[in-house]
Amino acid sequence: MIDLRLLRTDPERVRASQRARGEDPTLVDALLSADEARRAAVSRFDTLRNEQKLLGKQIPKAAGDDRAALLEQAKKLADDVKAAEAEQNEADAELKRLQLALSNVVVDGVPEGGEDDFVLLETVGTPRDFTAAGFEPRDHVELGKLLGAIDLERGAKVGGARQYYLTGVGALLEIALMNMAIAQAAKYGFIPMITPSLVKPEAMEGTGFLGQAAENVYHLAEDDMYLVGTSEVPLAAYHMDEILDADKLPLRYAGYSSCYRREAGSYGKDTRGIIRVHQFEKVEMFSYVAPEDAEAEHQRLLDWEKEFITALEIPFRVIDVAAGDLGSSAARKFDCEAWIPTQGKYREVTSTSNCTEFQARRLQIRMRDADGVKPVATLNGTLCAMPRMIVAILENHQNADGSVTVPAALRPYLGGREKLEPVAG
Structure with a gap:
């Protein structure tokens, strides 16, 4: 699989390689979208997970109605974290699937054609x-x-x-x-x-x-x-x-x-x-x-x-x-x-x-x-x-x-x- 940093910084080089091979250059755009979706999913999961950790530290210190409210919030946040983790796993799988489908980038000087x-x-x-x-x-x-x-x-x-x-x-x-x-x-x-x-x-x-x-x-x-x-x-x-x-x-x-x-x-x-x-x-x-x-x-x-x-x-x-x-x-x-x-x-x-x-x-x-x-x-x-x-x-x-x-x-x-x-x- 290719380096995702190359894909992000020089996608046209990867598209040109696909065209030279006679393969689908739109796969590059699909992979860019999948990469962006995965990074967004990772960010969302990390944000929610951090919120969950902070909330977990607050609950032992709370009492009465405040504690009950925090526990209810924690329950909802746990569901959100679980959903975000599933979303991240799906994004990871889609990114990997597309990465495995993309051929290596040909080096300069390779003849085009069949x-x-x-x-x-x-x-x-x-x-x-x-x-x-x-x-x-x-x-x-x-x-x-x-x-x-x-x-x-x-x-x-x-x-x-x-x-x-x-x-x-x-x-x-x-x-x-x-x-x-x-x-x-x-x-x-x-x-x-x-x-x-x-x-x-x-x-x-x-x-x-x-x-x-x-x-x-x-x-x-x-x-x-x-x-x-x-x-x-x-x-x-x-x-x-x-x-x-x-x-x-x-x-x-x-x-x-x-x-x-x-x-x-x-x-x-x-x-x-x-x-x-x-x-x-x-x-x-x-x-x-x-x-x-x-x-x-x-x-x-x-x-x-x-x-x-x-x-x-x-x-x-x-x-x-x-x-x-x-x-x-x-x-x-x-x-x-x-x-x-x-x-x-x-x-x-x-x-x-x-x-x-x-x-x-x-x-x-x-x-x-x-x-x-x-x-x-x-x-x-x-x-x-x-x-x-x-x-x-x-x-x-x-x-x-x-x-x-x-x-x-x-x-x-x-x-x-x-x-x-x-x-x-």
Whole structure:
């Protein structure tokens, strides 16, 4: 949620952010009205409560008719205090409801528009010329069958659409990618973590995933628990309701987890293969920093993502995501998109978001420095989402005979294996 002081002092900035996102700017005015109503309700309750306290001191000193009159006044005042408290509670609830509905304020420079209105920041590497190599590239589904690495048919049989098995070298490839990602993260001071996949509602709501993203979240109604779509959720909630020592910031964690997404609204999209699936594994970077350090940390997270993809020798590009394509918590997001030869286009493989103080305010995560206590900033960045990275490796590094050359940086995590070979039968 945003700082109410920003809302009061610069509401037009918040309205402009809503318009840039393609969201309702009148929500800002509704929130301003709710804030004013709440402050009025608090003032009324405090005034009546003070009157009640003063009256309570007078009653023991009074006698006769004066005491009876004071007792009658106290009875009426108690009813007024009770009504004022109920009014304040209602005002608090309405203010919170509207605060939770308002997306984070985008930072200056974020492109306006929707999914196709991103700004290209850079392109790294050159897509491979398969014509010059003398063969037509196979897609990752065909390669996965040849290598005995991906079993989609049995995945669908057991789990339905968008489910799969990674088998043989496919499973080894995922484990290798996980180890390589964790090793890189640890090198830069991230604390490795294996995080819960099930979280309470306050963790999911606090990170902003029960708003516009709620349709893609799996909810276990009987237990009122949620399956996470990213370890960003448990990593953000790790310090929920805590005050952190500013001298120990930044705190950086690298979470390995299974991720679950309903993929609602994606009917007909990426139905072939493992580009868009219901369950996958991912290594996610997460940082807690002082608010003034957030933009610099965002650039560092992007640089670490670029380093990882570059080490895998995959051509990719970096885009500045438009405001209308940001999640509600992100004030800015950069995506790295890998070249997928058989699709002839770039596809997202990593993203990094600066969530400023938005999540920390919702989760009550603060820092204490010389100036007192204030919210921290939180940032996240995907280091490796396994299925899409496997797709990029298989398709970009394939050979005419169906084998796949293992990138040099990944070989130590695959027992020194230099090539994935087709299996017999």
